[in-house]
Amino acid sequence: MAWRWDFAFEILPQLLWGAVYTLMAAGIGYLLAVFIGLIFMMGQRTPSYVLNRITREVVEFFRSTPLLVQLFFVFYVAPQFGIKFSAWNAAMLTMGLHYGTYLSEVYRGAIEAVPKQQWEACKALNLSIFRTYGRIILPQALPVALPGMGNYLVGIIKDTPMLATIGVVELMQSANTVGSLTYRFLEPYTMVGVIFLIISLPTAFGLRKLESMVSRRQGISKQ
């Protein structure tokens, strides 16, 4: 089977629409994950031992089971308990939770990287907990957390094709549709691969630029 350019151009608009939805899914999922990650991180930093252990185990559980199985679980099991999700909502919820647990680990590592003396200095200056986090700790933790956060942003973009399995119409699903209508799989799947390269390589590059910009702002130079 040879590559047909006319066919490739014919299906391009449909695939590009799919790509828009892919980006949207990744964007919303990532925003959710950023907040859910904060919650999980705080859960692991509370003084209560029981709460600590529980959050820790929940995080471990989400991190060591496949996203695909979680997707199926949310999409097919929740209706049994009377909670009906549309495919899109189920996908966003699962993605947010899954990547939230990953991000919570990133946050945790970054906050632990802030020297202990900084906390003590805040206490000595009698700063409130909000000012301690907002003005002292988080700004210092941000440059440490950024590379990890960036990696997961690229990761979430690349995991969106999985959403096609529960029927979310995004790039992969558009390619499947085109393929099953026309019996041509060569062009759609190859083009999806290329579109992903076009999305993820510049994203990774942009993130590296952002990292160095933030470090420079803080007066920390990288080499």
Add this chain to the structure above:
Amino acid sequence: MLTGIGVTIGQLFCASALAIVIALIFGLMRLSSNKIILSVATIYIEFFRGTSLLIQLYWIYYVLPLLINLNLDAFNAGFIALGLNFGAYGAEIVRGSIQAVPRAQWEAGRALNMSPYLQMRRIIIPQTFSHLLPPASNLLVELLKATALVSLISVTDLMFMSKVFNQTYWMSLQVFGTALIIYYILARFFLTPFLRWLEVLAARKMGKTLG
């Protein structure tokens, strides 16, 4: 479901073997001073890291037979795609851990008149293990989770069996719940302790103790 677990573990095993070989080859190629070898490795790594695993899987399984008449059965296509993809991630880990070995070690090797091959084998590689193993074990857990994707090209692994059972018995809570728990147990009580044990072993061999 038990046969499903067997297939999942089989996938994990074959894919990690392939990934380790690829990671070593391309990781070393990334360190080459030869421009061509370097750029081949870079292109390979960026390509496989830049596109999604699922797309690679579909491409190898559905498109390769059309393009060059290379017919792979689902199991082989599955672990080859996993191995190629994770090999690219592993190559970066290999490169990083070799670069983390202090330069003086290379110079000392040369001072003792060792051949480059001997330097690599006796001096550099043993020292990389302590840097290599923690990220590598994370990657292997990722690989275990990624094996669930091969169910989409109809490899009869744990995930595939769960879907079949779900369609037969309509008990999604029990079926997918069990699958989740099995994956969790595999990762948490088999794979992670094993890799942790490897780390301790490597540290002991190097005469260091792990905290």
